[in-house]
Amino acid sequence: MPKYAKNQSVDFKNAIERVAIVGAGGTIGSHIANALLKTGRHTVTTLSRKDSGNRFPEGVLVASVDYDDEATIVAALKGQQLLIITMAPTAPRDTHSKLVQAAAKAGIPYVMPNGYGGDIDNIKLGEDTMLGPVAKANRDEIERLGMQWITVCCGFWYDYSLAGGDARFGFDFDKRSLTIYDGGNTKTSTSTLSQIGRAVAKVLSLNELPEDENDNSLTLSAFLNKGVYIKSFVVSQNDMFDSVKRVTGTTDTEWTITHEDSKKRYEDGLAQVKVGNMAGFSKMLYARTFYPDVSNDLSAKAQNELLELPDESLDESTKVGIDLVKELQLRVERMAA
Template identity: 35%
Template sequence: MSTIQGRRIAIVGGSGTIGTHTLTALLEDKSHTITTISRADSNATFPLQSRGKKGDYTDESFLVSALTGHDILIIQLGISSTDQQTPLIKAAAKAGVRYILPTEFGSDIYAPFAKVFPIMSSKKQYRDLTEELGMSWIAVVNNPWFDWSLKGGLWGIDIANQKASLYVGAEGRFNTTTLKQVGEGVAALLSLPDGELEKYKNSPVYLSSFCITQREILDSAIRATGTKESDWDITTPAVDEVIAEARAEVAKGNHMAFIKEFYITHMREGTGGNYQEKAAKDAEVLGLKEGSLDEVVKAVVQELADVK
């Protein structure tokens, strides 16, 4: 990796699922000055090495004052509060911030499947606003978080109950990133010298811990649990049928049922879930290495056992 360049970085949502990992990795670099910004009524606590500002996001004077003197604003808001980005981006422009990392941390909005999912297309407006106000954005693309998704059974593999649905017609390779590696990737990106960081202006950065198939995740889960394939209840539904069922659920009003189609789509060849070439190029710039699948799966198995 190139020499670390210290920067003044403000982070919103640094207490959240991905924010915690981002803040930890940024603080480990020890070269940056980090300010956490949180809501006035937030109960979030932060490591002592960071400076904290709490206030109302509708109060522009609070936001401009909290952001003044910072080069970069990372926004990692929860999924139901992403609209709060507008006042944050507007205040950042007034405060002289140069780069915004908007709340993305998901799949590639340039991927062919993006049009199908409003959750992806809605992200573009914040990139556009950032550019309109004279700043630059860098969008972190990491696909569904690997360990977080595995814990929730979202890859179609339910470790706790030893059940798996291996989707027939979705056997492709796809990228996925651990929470820790997303944090480390952001920290490595923001430590690049100016000339290198500038190459990511108004572009995505592609992070990945693994480029794998659903079958490989199941094999790793079998090894990590010390079980045999015959101990598992494995079904092989046709992908089109599963998607039709998920869509029928959405039509009935269960809006979160789209998640099943969302994950399956990443596993289908040619949909955009596999961005390995771009991730490999960025990993080289950022000095990131692929992790050990078995180690990460083992840690998830342990975590699930601990909460039983």
């Protein structure tokens, strides 16, 4: 049965105002936190270990927790309306489940689980990259505990992936080298970190429920237990390289270019992962997504217009990515993931 705001209790306010974030100092979490704060509609609280040295966006409230003491997590989440989980791949595997179970005990109705990537309906890609079954299990646990989820399907993070070294989009800016998968013409959907932040803020700034049966406006409830599909660009490696050359003022002759078969590169990365060398994970993930005989173009599903997201400049986003190189090189633990 549809739920309407008119049928709620007298103290019900038809808005998501209190949001908790795990990882508000991280790559994607900081962009989401900043975008939420920018709306002026949300109080953002981050969960943080007491001994953490993480820095958070100005305006974010900090709740200290002990991840080995569920009571501290439940206490931090009490009164929150939605929990956003953003975690690095290096986080302990049981952390997500601990957070979700605590959220259920704290009475939180909605969770945005960890997993800001490709199409959740692309089962084969999810299986081949090992990300799909984990993300599905996370969503299933949320439902099993009586809550509802919203997840972001955005493709690769454009600026982050461009800056992330040879294992991602193939660029090594220090060496001025590029590894191209096959012929470099396979296109894939990507989203900038800023666009992802804007999309989450847009969805969480909607009314929670329709006012009544005559209210046809877009509400948060329309996205429950579904993916929010967005994109910034649908590009090939050759498209990216053209943009990089424009931004850096370089030509082909100034770059060392090698070609690799995407399927062989995927198998090589997978073999590394299977023996515990997680340096192969990014290699496997990106090579698999650039297979020449598959499409990872999310344009048909993208809800940019619905969410009134802005069009972006590829070259400006490329510059942001290049400027991000040095910062990512300082995060050795992320680069190894």
